[in-house]
Amino acid sequence: MPDSDPLLLTPKMDPIIQSVLAGPALLRQLTDGLGSPLNIVLPEALDANVAAFRAVYRQHRLRGQIYFAHKANRSSALLRHLATTDAGVDVASLGELQHALGAGFGPGRIMATGPKNREFLWLAARSGSTVNADSLDELSELAGLVAAGRLPRVRVMVRLAEFASRGVHMVSRRSRFGVPAGLLPEALDRIDKHADQLELAGVAYHLDTIGVAEKAIALEGCLAALDECRRRDAPAWSIDIGGGFGVNYLDDGEQWERYTSELAQAVLGRRPPLTWNGHGYGLRNEAGTLRGALGLYPAHRPVSGPGYLSQLLAATAPEQRRPLGTLLLDSMTDLDIEPGRALLDQCGLVLARVLEVRDGPDTLVRLEMNSRDVSLEEHGVLMDPIVIPQDSAGFAGPAEVFLLGNLCLESDLITRRKVVLPVRPRPGDLLAFVNTAGYFMDFSATRALHQPIGRKVALFRTGGRWSWCLDEQYWPVPERAEAA
Amino acid sequence: MRYDDMTEAIGNTPLVRIDPDVHGLRNIDLYAKMELLNPFGSLKDRAAWQMARPLLAGAAERGDTVVELSSGNTAKALAMIAGMHGLRFKSVTNRMKVPEVKDLLLLLGAEIDELPGQAECLDPSDTEDPLSRMHRTLTSNGSGYVHTDQYFNERNVEAHLHGTGPEIIKDLDGHAPDYFIACVGTAGSSTGVARALRQHDPDVRVIGLVAAKSDFIPGIRTIDEVHEVGLFEPDVYDSIETITADDAIDGLLTLVRRCGTPAGPTGGGAFHGAVRHLRTLDDSLTERRTAVFIVCDRVESYLSYLRERRPALFGRPPRRNDTRLLDEAEVAAAPTIDVEEAQRWPGLVVDLRSPYAFQALHIDGSINIVDELFAELLHGGLPFSRRQPVLLVCPVGEKSARYAALLTRMGHPSVRSLAGGVIAWRDAGARLVRD
Known part of the structure; x- marks a missing residue:
C-alpha cells in the first residue's frame, strides 16, 4: 500500500534561521552580488550551543573543556566568534592550528588532534598547545622536536583505541587512529623517558559510532587508564571523549519514518522509485527480501548533541556499575569533549540559484551549484531545501523534482532523492539548504571544471536587523562605547 | 510421561479457551495456543530443535559452534540444545535490549557478540551492514560454525507446518479456526501455522501483527524490519496490523492477571491485537466462530522491560531515612566545614565515592562507603555512635551535604560535610594518598 501523501523531510529550523529566511531581499541581494552558491554562517547561533553543552556539565557537576572540532567548518567568523565563549578548539592540521591561533585562542584552549606532520607538531609545541597523540611514535617524534628546540614541556593526551570489553563481547568498527589500550604502559614509558619534554x-x-554502549566501554577503559597513570605517579586529570554527539536535522520524526518505510517499499518494487535510477541508499532487493543496510544518517534524532552527552554520562559503566558521570566526578577527572557538528547546529545555510526547470517524465531542477558545494548527500543526510521565490506571482505546487548540479557529469545530483517542494521553483528562485554549517557547507567543495567555490558571508544582527560581511572580515569586536 | 531428553517435551502444547468475560466477544470463541509451556520456555523451541537437529551429526566431533542471529528465545533454546549435545553456542545480535534475556543467555553458557552502532560520520564506501558481513563469515566453508539461520531457514516454517498448525486443528476437533492471529518475528510460526490451517480450510483469515515503527516489543518486528526477513511473505497475511508496546503490555496484564497465563509481551500483543481485530467483526456475526492466537513465551524475562515502561506497576512504599525526603532548607542548613578545618578533623572521615576512585586517591585515614551502600545503611538507622564525629566526603560536596543533613535529622550531633568535596581538597593542594 504505497503512501500517496507527499514525502516531505522538513528541516528543523530554530528561530534564528527562520529570521534569516524571513528577509529574502537581503538573501537575493547577496546572491546577486556574490554569486551562487553562497555560504552563510551565523556566528551568534554558536552561543546557545556552547551554553547547552555547559548546562550538561553543570547538571553532572563536571569540569573540563569543550573543544570545537574545527574540521566541521573552515569559517573564520565562526572560529573568531567561538573565541569569545569559554570553548576551546580541536585542530587537526597545521592550517587549522594557525587559524585558531590567529582567531584569538590561547594555547591553553587548543587541542591538536589527528594525523600530524612535523610542522604541525612543532607549531603545537612552540605555541604551548596540548597535543593529542595518535601513536607511540608520535610521542617520540614530538619529544625529539621539543628537545632539539629546547622548548618548554608540552602537555600531551594519549589517544587510546581497541578497548577490551570484559564479559559480553562488543564488536567495534576498526579505527585507523589511536594507541591500543593494552599498550598504555608503553606510552607511559615513553612519556617517562622524555619527562623533560612531555607532560x-x-x-x-574518539569512536565513530552512535552507540552509547560502545562509548561506555571506551570511557570506562579511559578511567582505568587514568587509574594506571596515577598508580605510576603520573597524575593526569583529563579524559577527552571526542565528539560524535550528533544533530537532529528533521522537524518531524514521523516524516522520517514514513520516508524510510516507503524507500524500503520502493526498493522492493512495491511502489514507484523515490530516487534517481532507483538508488537504494544501501538497501537492495534480493528475491523479495530487503538486504543491506540503510546508508543514511539518522536525520531525526530526538536525543542528540548535549542530550546525547547527558545520556552517555548517565549510562552505567559496565564494570564498575555506577553512572559514568558519577565515576568521572568520583575520580576528580575533567571531561573534555570535541563536538563539531553538534556545536554548529543551526549555525548556517547554503543558498543556490535555480537556473532551469525542465519538464519531462520527471521535473528536473538545475542549480547554480554542485553536489560538492552542499555535501548533504555525501554524508547521507536527507532534508528538504526551502524555496525562496523571486516574486509572489502565481505559486504552483507542490512539485516532485530532482535537483541537478552544474558539473558536466552524470553523477552530479545534489541529492539522488526525489525532493518534494511545497512550491514549484522557477528560474531565478533561490533554494536554501539550511542547517548545513557542520560538514555540509564547503567541506568537499572543488574547483573542478573551473566552477567557482561559493563565497562565505557572516550574518549578524545590529539594531534588530541583519547585517552581513565577508566571512574573513568578521571580527567579534564590541562597538565603540559612546562618549567615553 | 517418560522421556529420554527434554527435546521430546517440545510441542503438543494445550489450546486453552479464553473466558468470554475477559475478552467480551459474544460470537467468537477465542483460544490461546500455550507455547509458553514448551520446555525451554517458548514457541522457538520447536524451530530451534527442527533447525538444529540435522546439523548435529559430527558437529561435536569437529568442535563446531552453533551460531544464530538472535537476541531472545531462539538463542535461549539453541543454547540449551547446543549444551545438551556438547556444542558451544554463540548469539550475534544488535538487538539485545532486555537485560534479563542477556543474563539468562550468559547463564546458559552462550557467548554473545554485540554488533556496533551506526557510524556518526557516514562512510559511503561502507555499503555492507555488519549483519550481512557476519552472515558471510558464518556461511563460508570450514568456519567451525553451524549456522541455523532462523530468518531464512525453511525448517523454521516446517516446525509449525507439521507441529503447531496440525495440533490446533486436532484440538478444535478437526476444524481449522476461522481466524488466526500471530505476531510476526521471524515469520516462521505465522507462515507455518497459516499454511497448515489453509491446507485444511482455505478460508482461514490470517492476521499478522507487527510493532509500530519507532516502538520496541521484544520478539516482534516492526513494519519495516519484516521485509528483512527471508521467510516473510506478505501474501500469507490477509491483513497486517500494527500494535504498540502499550497495547502489548495491556494484553500481557490481562493474560497474567485474569487468565492464569504468565505471558510475555509477544503473547500480550497477540491477545490485544486479536481482540481488537475480532471486536470489529463480532457484532455482525450470525453464527459462532473460532479464533486462535499464540502465547509465545513467559513474562519473567521481561521484568525490566515492564519496569521501564510501566514503573507504576512496581510502586513500592517509600523507605525511611531517605535523602529524597529532605527539603531544600534542610540541605542548605547541612553542617559543613572547609578544607582547612577538615585537615584538622579529629573524627572519622567517610568517603562516599566509588571504590576505584577511592583506591586511586583519598584523604589519609578515611574509610570508603560508596553512597549507594551508605544510603542502604541509613535506611536501617544510624550506622555509627552519636559520640563519633563524622566528616562526609564526596566529589564536590553536594551528596555529602545531603547525607550530613539526613544524619542531622536522624539525631547525629557531630556530622559535617566537606565543602567543595575532594575536588576542593585537591585544588587546595591538600594531601591525597593511595595505600
Whole structure:
C-alpha cells in the first residue's frame, strides 16, 4: 500500500534561521552580488550551543573543556566568534592550528588532534598547545622536536583505541587512529623517558559510532587508564571523549519514518522509485527480501548533541556499575569533549540559484551549484531545501523534482532523492539548504571544471536587523562605547 | 510421561479457551495456543530443535559452534540444545535490549557478540551492514560454525507446518479456526501455522501483527524490519496490523492477571491485537466462530522491560531515612566545614565515592562507603555512635551535604560535610594518598 501523501523531510529550523529566511531581499541581494552558491554562517547561533553543552556539565557537576572540532567548518567568523565563549578548539592540521591561533585562542584552549606532520607538531609545541597523540611514535617524534628546540614541556593526551570489553563481547568498527589500550604502559614509558619534554595531561578516545554502549566501554577503559597513570605517579586529570554527539536535522520524526518505510517499499518494487535510477541508499532487493543496510544518517534524532552527552554520562559503566558521570566526578577527572557538528547546529545555510526547470517524465531542477558545494548527500543526510521565490506571482505546487548540479557529469545530483517542494521553483528562485554549517557547507567543495567555490558571508544582527560581511572580515569586536 | 531428553517435551502444547468475560466477544470463541509451556520456555523451541537437529551429526566431533542471529528465545533454546549435545553456542545480535534475556543467555553458557552502532560520520564506501558481513563469515566453508539461520531457514516454517498448525486443528476437533492471529518475528510460526490451517480450510483469515515503527516489543518486528526477513511473505497475511508496546503490555496484564497465563509481551500483543481485530467483526456475526492466537513465551524475562515502561506497576512504599525526603532548607542548613578545618578533623572521615576512585586517591585515614551502600545503611538507622564525629566526603560536596543533613535529622550531633568535596581538597593542594 504505497503512501500517496507527499514525502516531505522538513528541516528543523530554530528561530534564528527562520529570521534569516524571513528577509529574502537581503538573501537575493547577496546572491546577486556574490554569486551562487553562497555560504552563510551565523556566528551568534554558536552561543546557545556552547551554553547547552555547559548546562550538561553543570547538571553532572563536571569540569573540563569543550573543544570545537574545527574540521566541521573552515569559517573564520565562526572560529573568531567561538573565541569569545569559554570553548576551546580541536585542530587537526597545521592550517587549522594557525587559524585558531590567529582567531584569538590561547594555547591553553587548543587541542591538536589527528594525523600530524612535523610542522604541525612543532607549531603545537612552540605555541604551548596540548597535543593529542595518535601513536607511540608520535610521542617520540614530538619529544625529539621539543628537545632539539629546547622548548618548554608540552602537555600531551594519549589517544587510546581497541578497548577490551570484559564479559559480553562488543564488536567495534576498526579505527585507523589511536594507541591500543593494552599498550598504555608503553606510552607511559615513553612519556617517562622524555619527562623533560612531555607532560601527561590525560587520555582520550574518539569512536565513530552512535552507540552509547560502545562509548561506555571506551570511557570506562579511559578511567582505568587514568587509574594506571596515577598508580605510576603520573597524575593526569583529563579524559577527552571526542565528539560524535550528533544533530537532529528533521522537524518531524514521523516524516522520517514514513520516508524510510516507503524507500524500503520502493526498493522492493512495491511502489514507484523515490530516487534517481532507483538508488537504494544501501538497501537492495534480493528475491523479495530487503538486504543491506540503510546508508543514511539518522536525520531525526530526538536525543542528540548535549542530550546525547547527558545520556552517555548517565549510562552505567559496565564494570564498575555506577553512572559514568558519577565515576568521572568520583575520580576528580575533567571531561573534555570535541563536538563539531553538534556545536554548529543551526549555525548556517547554503543558498543556490535555480537556473532551469525542465519538464519531462520527471521535473528536473538545475542549480547554480554542485553536489560538492552542499555535501548533504555525501554524508547521507536527507532534508528538504526551502524555496525562496523571486516574486509572489502565481505559486504552483507542490512539485516532485530532482535537483541537478552544474558539473558536466552524470553523477552530479545534489541529492539522488526525489525532493518534494511545497512550491514549484522557477528560474531565478533561490533554494536554501539550511542547517548545513557542520560538514555540509564547503567541506568537499572543488574547483573542478573551473566552477567557482561559493563565497562565505557572516550574518549578524545590529539594531534588530541583519547585517552581513565577508566571512574573513568578521571580527567579534564590541562597538565603540559612546562618549567615553 | 517418560522421556529420554527434554527435546521430546517440545510441542503438543494445550489450546486453552479464553473466558468470554475477559475478552467480551459474544460470537467468537477465542483460544490461546500455550507455547509458553514448551520446555525451554517458548514457541522457538520447536524451530530451534527442527533447525538444529540435522546439523548435529559430527558437529561435536569437529568442535563446531552453533551460531544464530538472535537476541531472545531462539538463542535461549539453541543454547540449551547446543549444551545438551556438547556444542558451544554463540548469539550475534544488535538487538539485545532486555537485560534479563542477556543474563539468562550468559547463564546458559552462550557467548554473545554485540554488533556496533551506526557510524556518526557516514562512510559511503561502507555499503555492507555488519549483519550481512557476519552472515558471510558464518556461511563460508570450514568456519567451525553451524549456522541455523532462523530468518531464512525453511525448517523454521516446517516446525509449525507439521507441529503447531496440525495440533490446533486436532484440538478444535478437526476444524481449522476461522481466524488466526500471530505476531510476526521471524515469520516462521505465522507462515507455518497459516499454511497448515489453509491446507485444511482455505478460508482461514490470517492476521499478522507487527510493532509500530519507532516502538520496541521484544520478539516482534516492526513494519519495516519484516521485509528483512527471508521467510516473510506478505501474501500469507490477509491483513497486517500494527500494535504498540502499550497495547502489548495491556494484553500481557490481562493474560497474567485474569487468565492464569504468565505471558510475555509477544503473547500480550497477540491477545490485544486479536481482540481488537475480532471486536470489529463480532457484532455482525450470525453464527459462532473460532479464533486462535499464540502465547509465545513467559513474562519473567521481561521484568525490566515492564519496569521501564510501566514503573507504576512496581510502586513500592517509600523507605525511611531517605535523602529524597529532605527539603531544600534542610540541605542548605547541612553542617559543613572547609578544607582547612577538615585537615584538622579529629573524627572519622567517610568517603562516599566509588571504590576505584577511592583506591586511586583519598584523604589519609578515611574509610570508603560508596553512597549507594551508605544510603542502604541509613535506611536501617544510624550506622555509627552519636559520640563519633563524622566528616562526609564526596566529589564536590553536594551528596555529602545531603547525607550530613539526613544524619542531622536522624539525631547525629557531630556530622559535617566537606565543602567543595575532594575536588576542593585537591585544588587546595591538600594531601591525597593511595595505600
